[in-house]
């Protein structure tokens with residue numbers, strides 16, 4: 085497994101309670117957070133391990149999974165690390181589902197149906213008072229039972245205060261007002277449903293075009309030079325233009341106003357689903 089973190093025996097044991105004897109496959113290992121797929125004769129599960137600063141993030145995600153309807157989790161600590169086990173979800177990510185659409189018009193009906201499903205999944209989450217907080221092209225999995233979201237590390241339920249500091253999830257999908265709040269404070273910054281709808285439209289834009297929604301270069305910004313904080317501060321101005329690539333104009337015509345409007349004028353996730361249903365196939 086090379087540089088990949090090693091999976092704590094306690095986590096493997098917890099997986100084997102559900103799956104029977106398992107084989108592990110390393111999936112990702114980034115910034116102190118590693119994921120394995122553990123497959124056994126009875127089931128497959130995801131094992132996620134957070135070490136260092138990611139330990140608390142992983143603990144928080146386990147707690148969210150424990151509270152969300154439709155999810156199950158077993159969690160524990162192994163010295164300084166935190167792990168959890170949750171059922172493996174079979175299905176393509178939104179990014180993968182859109183691949184054929186990015187390559188030609190024949191893939192559009194499948195992608196569009198997936199876009200509607202993703203919006204409905206987010207709408208369902210919002211209806212329970214939760215905000216996911218880190219929507220990304222790979223954080224929606226299109227299963228036979230509909231879209232299931234993953235990576236709930238930055239999720240919170242209205243009325244609770246689950247963190248002391250939130251510095252934002254992926255910067256490219258950060259709504260301008262959220263970027264401005266993070267840049268200027270005060271903490272704790274809380275994610276909102278409106279900012280999530282911006283991220284949702286941004287995910288779909290990215291999946292359709294193959295690139296992030298904003299055209300940094302047109303605004304004279306060098307992504308590498310600016311770094312994540314520089315990009316966040318530029319996004320906070322609300323003045324960065326959208327990319328001009330229009331491989332799928334009918335879909336982008338629905339997403340564009342969502343990405344350009346302020347939080348009060350954005351549709352809900354459910355309204356965005358309705359607008360997408362009307363896009364011609």
Ligand SMILES: Nc1ncnc2c1ncn2[C@@H]1O[C@H](COP(=O)(O)OP(=O)(O)OP(=O)(O)O)[C@@H](O)[C@H]1O
Pocket residue numbers: 111112114115117118119130170171172173174222223225234235236
């Ligand atoms: N329950 C699951 N079912 C299926 N695949 C999963 C599951 N959990 C995680 N994965 C896979 O592992 C990848 C990484 O998971 P996740 O996004 O939760 O980890 P992460 O460490 O936060 O990654 P990143 O920092 O890149 O967002 C996902 O993109 C997905 O491919």
Ligand SMILES: [Mg+2]
Pocket residue numbers: 223235
């Ligand atoms: Mg992730």
